[in-house]
Amino acid sequence: RRLSRDPGTHQPLAYLRLRRAIRNVIEHRDIEPGHALPSERDLARVLALSRVTVRKAIAGLVEEGLLTQRHGAGTFVAERIIKPMSRLTSFTEDLRARGLNPRSEFFERGIGEVTPEESMAMNLSPGVAVVRLHRVRYAGDEPLAIERSVVPAILLPDPMLVDDSLYEALEKRGCRPRRALQRLRAVLLNAQHARLLHVATNSAGLSIERRSFLDDGRVVEFTSSWYRGDIYDFVAELHTD
Ligand code: GLP
Structure with missing residues (x-):
């Protein structure tokens, strides 16, 4: 039609x-x-x-x-959700493009002090304030991923600015990430993650860690995610040098 x-x-x-x-x-x-x-x-x-x-x-x-x-x-x-690895898009954008309805349920949406591990990963001075989001990401009623994101509070001063999409909130503040490093690892989903994702304990999952950057090199987000292995395909185009 x-x-x-x-x-x-x-x-x-x-x-x-x-x-x-x-x-x-x-x-x-x-x-x-x-x-x-x-x-x-x-x-x-x-x-x-x-x-x-x-x-x-x-x-x-x-x-x-x-x-x-x-x-x-x-x-x-x-x-399945086929996600080209070379494009820096958000969960919300990926789902909307497929006619799905992205949604988040938050466990945590607060502000705190950076941990030593985060400060290393994000190149932040010890003790600075960061926003933390911990949420289950859904397509309608179907849980697809669990994500824990850390964002420097200097870039995103109030966690409540994230209504549903982190990247939308960052975009509004003029600090949408421009580049990211992403690491994928196969995992078995533990009992807690499996329960949240409505799959059996020890189902296959992908652990994804993303660090995204602004043009000036500052880290915008440090996100650790667990994606359901039965739904996502990550695809990359490869070139010879
Ligand atoms: C993906 C990435 C995350 C990123 C998120 C932003 O899920 N793995 O690193 O934080 O997208 O999505 P949204 O803007 O929907 O919150």
Whole structure:
């Protein structure tokens, strides 16, 4: 339905317009996760576009992780959350792009003194004030991850500024992170984490640690997360030097 609508004229190239139109379809759940997109040939015919244009638009969305392709079977709206590792996006942005409803439940949203371990990781002087967030991240009712974030209070003076999205709060203060270092490690989810994530104890999980930076090199966040291994795929593009 939405595919036939004129996707607008802001972007000059047909494949970018189509890419945006398909992204809209996914965001609005006009095609549900796991369901197939019309074939390249049908899309090209119905929209009066060339096959090359359609293929290019689809390839871009596969790269973004919104679509998956199965050889010989076609193109599907991704069921698992496929997260390109090279893009510095937030949980909220990743979920919204898939038509999901991001939500947080906070265990902690307060301010305190940096611990020695945090001050090392964040390159902060001992004793400075930091905001701490400890929350379960949901898509609707489904828990996906547990996150503990630490942010220097000089950048985010009041934890209550984080309504749901940390990056939105940082963006409003002009300190959205620009670069990040991220470490992924396979873990078995312990009983406490498993209970919060509604999976069995010792299910597979990913422990992710992210340190993000401002342009001037200051650390904005130090976040330790536990993601459900049964839902997330992390994908990276690799190049030779
Ligand atoms: C991801 C990252 C975290 C980051 C968070 C921000 O989950 N792993 O390091 O803090 O996104 O998301 P949001 O802006 O939704 O709070």
